Amino acid sequence: MKPIYDHFLFGGDWNPEQWPEETWEHDIEMLEDAYINEVTINVFSWALLQPAEDRYDFTMLDNIVALLVKHDFNIVMATGTAALPGWMVRLHPEVIRTEQSGTRHVFGGRHNFCPTSPYFREVSRALAAHVAERYTGTPGLVNWHVCNEYGGGGGLCYCDQCAAAFREWLKAKYGTVEALNQAWCANFWSHTITDWADVVPPVNYGDGISDAKCVVSGLQMDYRRFQSQAQLACYVNERDAIREYDAATPITTNLMGTFKDLDYFEWAKEMDVVSWDNYPGMDTLPSFTAMCHDLMRGIGGNKPFMLMEQTPNQQNWFPFCKVKRPGEVRKLSWQAVAHGADTVQFFQMKQSIGGCERFHGAVIAHDGTEDSRVFKETAALGDELARIGKRIMGSEIHAKVAIMFDWQSYWSLEGCVGPTTGFSYPNEVHRFYRALWRRNVPVDMIESTMPLNELKKYDLVIAPALITVLPGVAETLEAYVSDGGNFVTGYMAGIHDEHDLVVPGGYPGKLRKLMGVWIEEIDALAPSETIEVHGDMVDAKGEIVASIIHREGARRLATYGGSEFYAGHSALTVNDFGSGKAYFVGTPLDETGMNAFMAPIVSELGLGPIDTPEDVSLSVRYADDGTRYAFLINNGNADRRLCVGELNGGEELLSGARIDDLIELGPYGVNVIKL
Ligand SMILES: [Zn+2]
Structure with missing residues (x-):
C-alpha cells in the first residue's frame, strides 16, 4: 500500500519547554547527528499555551516550530491537552477525575480529566482548534497527535x-x-431499579468490588463500555476541531497495546493511522511484545502503524529499571518494523533534569553529549533506517492465522467473581500466540465480530478465553468452520452473552454445537497446582482451571491424568463440523503442551513452520511490487548460528551480503533480508 509519509520518521518526543531557549538549536543539531528527522512536540504544554481561561500565548511554541522549520524537521504536533493547568482545576474543580473511592482529584498528575465534563470538552476543543488554526500548513507537519495515552492516568x-x-x-x-x-x-440482591436515578457507577462504596469486579457484572460491563466511548468522544471532539482547519494531515493518538480500559477496535475506526507506545519491562517476553505490535496493526485493519514511543534506554516506572543492553533498542526497533511499524520514535529526545521522568532514558542523556553509548547506538540505528527504512514502508504482513482479541471478554473474564482470580486475559491470548510465534507463523489480531467474508481469509482462527460471545458471533463461527475453516477455543469460552449473563443450558453456551462438547464443571487450581494432560501428541500440564468435558460428537485428543475424580476425562477435543474442525482446549496448557497441541495443526494446514533457534524470530513484510523483506531477529543476548533455506540467495540489506546458508546473529542481532 502507499506509505503514509514521504520519509521513514525517526525521532520522538522533544520537550524544549523544559530547557532554556538558547539550548534548543544545539540540541537539534545533536539530534541531526543521530539521523533524527522528526520530533513530537507540545504534548504537555497546556499551562503554557493557555495561562488563563481568557488568554492564549503561543510565543514559545512559535519559536520551537520556527526552529524545526529552519532545520527541515518533520513535526508531529500534539494538541497539548493531556494534563490540566492548575487554574482550570481551581476555577472548575469538576473538570478533574474522581476515583472509584469517590475522592475527587486535585490539581496534579496527567491524563486527569473527567471524560464527560462539558467544560473539558469545550476547552480541549478550543485549544485543539487554536493549535490547528495556527500550525496547519507548517512545512514538515506530518501528523497531528491528539492528547496523549488516553486512560493512562490510572482508571x-x-x-x-x-x-x-x-x-x-x-x-x-x-x-x-x-x-x-x-x-x-x-x-439479584434487591437491585431491581424503579427509577433511572437509582443507577450509580460501580464505586467501591457501592457495587464495585474492585476496579475490575462488581456485584452486578452487567453494570461493570456497561460502565466500561460507556467510559471507553466517553474517552473516545473526547478524542473525536479534538480531532474534529483539527479537521475544520486541516482536511488532509493524518490524525492519531498514541495507544498502549493491551491496555484494558479502552476498546481499541472501536478507537481505531476513528483514527487515520494507529500509533502506540511500546514499553516492555525486563520480564516481558519478546513474543508478548510481538503480539502487542500485531494487535496494534490489527485494530487498524492490518495497515502499517506508528511506533510513537519507546525508550532509548531504561524506563523509570518499574521497581527495577535495567538499562537496555547494547543492541537491545535496535532489536526492539526492528522488531516493531518487522511487525508493521513504519516509524521508529522515542520518548524522549532529551532527558529531563526535573520531574518524575528524570531517570527515564533519552537520546541526549544528562551528560548532554554525543559520547554516550545510548546516543551512539541511536545514531547507528538512525543511519540504518535512513538507508533502508523508506523502501520497507507500506509493505504488509500476510497472515493465514487470526487470533481474536476481544475487549468484552477481557473485561468479562477479569470481572468474574469466581471460579478463579488467576486469569489475565492478555496472558491467555499470549499463551496461544506464543506457540505460533515460536514457529514463525504470522498472525493477525482480529475482533470477535469480524464478518464471515473477512474471516474466510484465514485458515485458522483462535479465540482464547472468549467468555463473551456477542450476538451473531457463534453463527458466524459455525458458518466459517462448516465451510472448511479451523477454529480453536477452550476454557471459559461461550459462558456469557453480551449482558454478562450466563447462557442457560450448559457451557460453552452458543458454541456448544460447534465445539461438540458440554462443559459440566470448571475446577479451579491453586496457584502452584497443575493438572496432567496426556495424549498421543501432548504430554504436558494445565494450570489455573480444568474444564470437565463431556463429548457430544467431538473426538478426544488428550485426557486429564493424576488422581482427581475427573482423571480420564477429555482435556483436549476436536469436532468435525461440516468440512472444518473445531478444537476445544480444556485447560490453560503450559508452553510444552501448547507447542505440542499447535504443532500438528500448523503442519496439517501448511502454515509452516520455519524452524529457528530459541529466541530467534523470523517475520516477513510484502511490498506491492512483490518484494519480500524478511526480518531475522535474535531476541536474546547469546550468539546464534542458523540456516534457513528459504532465505538463501537473499540480500542482507544492512550489510549488503548475500545469504548463503549459514547465518550468524550476535546478541540482539538483526538481519533484514530482501527476497
Ligand atoms: Zn467524571
Whole structure:
C-alpha cells in the first residue's frame, strides 16, 4: 500500500519547554547527528499555551516550530491537552477525575480529566482548534497527535457528571428500566431499579468490588463500555476541531497495546493511522511484545502503524529499571518494523533534569553529549533506517492465522467473581500466540465480530478465553468452520452473552454445537497446582482451571491424568463440523503442551513452520511490487548460528551480503533480508 509519509520518521518526543531557549538549536543539531528527522512536540504544554481561561500565548511554541522549520524537521504536533493547568482545576474543580473511592482529584498528575465534563470538552476543543488554526500548513507537519495515552492516568472516572451521563447512555441503550433490570439480572440482591436515578457507577462504596469486579457484572460491563466511548468522544471532539482547519494531515493518538480500559477496535475506526507506545519491562517476553505490535496493526485493519514511543534506554516506572543492553533498542526497533511499524520514535529526545521522568532514558542523556553509548547506538540505528527504512514502508504482513482479541471478554473474564482470580486475559491470548510465534507463523489480531467474508481469509482462527460471545458471533463461527475453516477455543469460552449473563443450558453456551462438547464443571487450581494432560501428541500440564468435558460428537485428543475424580476425562477435543474442525482446549496448557497441541495443526494446514533457534524470530513484510523483506531477529543476548533455506540467495540489506546458508546473529542481532 502507499506509505503514509514521504520519509521513514525517526525521532520522538522533544520537550524544549523544559530547557532554556538558547539550548534548543544545539540540541537539534545533536539530534541531526543521530539521523533524527522528526520530533513530537507540545504534548504537555497546556499551562503554557493557555495561562488563563481568557488568554492564549503561543510565543514559545512559535519559536520551537520556527526552529524545526529552519532545520527541515518533520513535526508531529500534539494538541497539548493531556494534563490540566492548575487554574482550570481551581476555577472548575469538576473538570478533574474522581476515583472509584469517590475522592475527587486535585490539581496534579496527567491524563486527569473527567471524560464527560462539558467544560473539558469545550476547552480541549478550543485549544485543539487554536493549535490547528495556527500550525496547519507548517512545512514538515506530518501528523497531528491528539492528547496523549488516553486512560493512562490510572482508571475510570466515577464523578457525578459521569453518573448523569451514564444514566442517559443507559436510557438510550435500554429504553426502559424494565429492560435494564432484565439485562442486569437486577432482581439479584434487591437491585431491581424503579427509577433511572437509582443507577450509580460501580464505586467501591457501592457495587464495585474492585476496579475490575462488581456485584452486578452487567453494570461493570456497561460502565466500561460507556467510559471507553466517553474517552473516545473526547478524542473525536479534538480531532474534529483539527479537521475544520486541516482536511488532509493524518490524525492519531498514541495507544498502549493491551491496555484494558479502552476498546481499541472501536478507537481505531476513528483514527487515520494507529500509533502506540511500546514499553516492555525486563520480564516481558519478546513474543508478548510481538503480539502487542500485531494487535496494534490489527485494530487498524492490518495497515502499517506508528511506533510513537519507546525508550532509548531504561524506563523509570518499574521497581527495577535495567538499562537496555547494547543492541537491545535496535532489536526492539526492528522488531516493531518487522511487525508493521513504519516509524521508529522515542520518548524522549532529551532527558529531563526535573520531574518524575528524570531517570527515564533519552537520546541526549544528562551528560548532554554525543559520547554516550545510548546516543551512539541511536545514531547507528538512525543511519540504518535512513538507508533502508523508506523502501520497507507500506509493505504488509500476510497472515493465514487470526487470533481474536476481544475487549468484552477481557473485561468479562477479569470481572468474574469466581471460579478463579488467576486469569489475565492478555496472558491467555499470549499463551496461544506464543506457540505460533515460536514457529514463525504470522498472525493477525482480529475482533470477535469480524464478518464471515473477512474471516474466510484465514485458515485458522483462535479465540482464547472468549467468555463473551456477542450476538451473531457463534453463527458466524459455525458458518466459517462448516465451510472448511479451523477454529480453536477452550476454557471459559461461550459462558456469557453480551449482558454478562450466563447462557442457560450448559457451557460453552452458543458454541456448544460447534465445539461438540458440554462443559459440566470448571475446577479451579491453586496457584502452584497443575493438572496432567496426556495424549498421543501432548504430554504436558494445565494450570489455573480444568474444564470437565463431556463429548457430544467431538473426538478426544488428550485426557486429564493424576488422581482427581475427573482423571480420564477429555482435556483436549476436536469436532468435525461440516468440512472444518473445531478444537476445544480444556485447560490453560503450559508452553510444552501448547507447542505440542499447535504443532500438528500448523503442519496439517501448511502454515509452516520455519524452524529457528530459541529466541530467534523470523517475520516477513510484502511490498506491492512483490518484494519480500524478511526480518531475522535474535531476541536474546547469546550468539546464534542458523540456516534457513528459504532465505538463501537473499540480500542482507544492512550489510549488503548475500545469504548463503549459514547465518550468524550476535546478541540482539538483526538481519533484514530482501527476497
Ligand atoms: Zn467524571
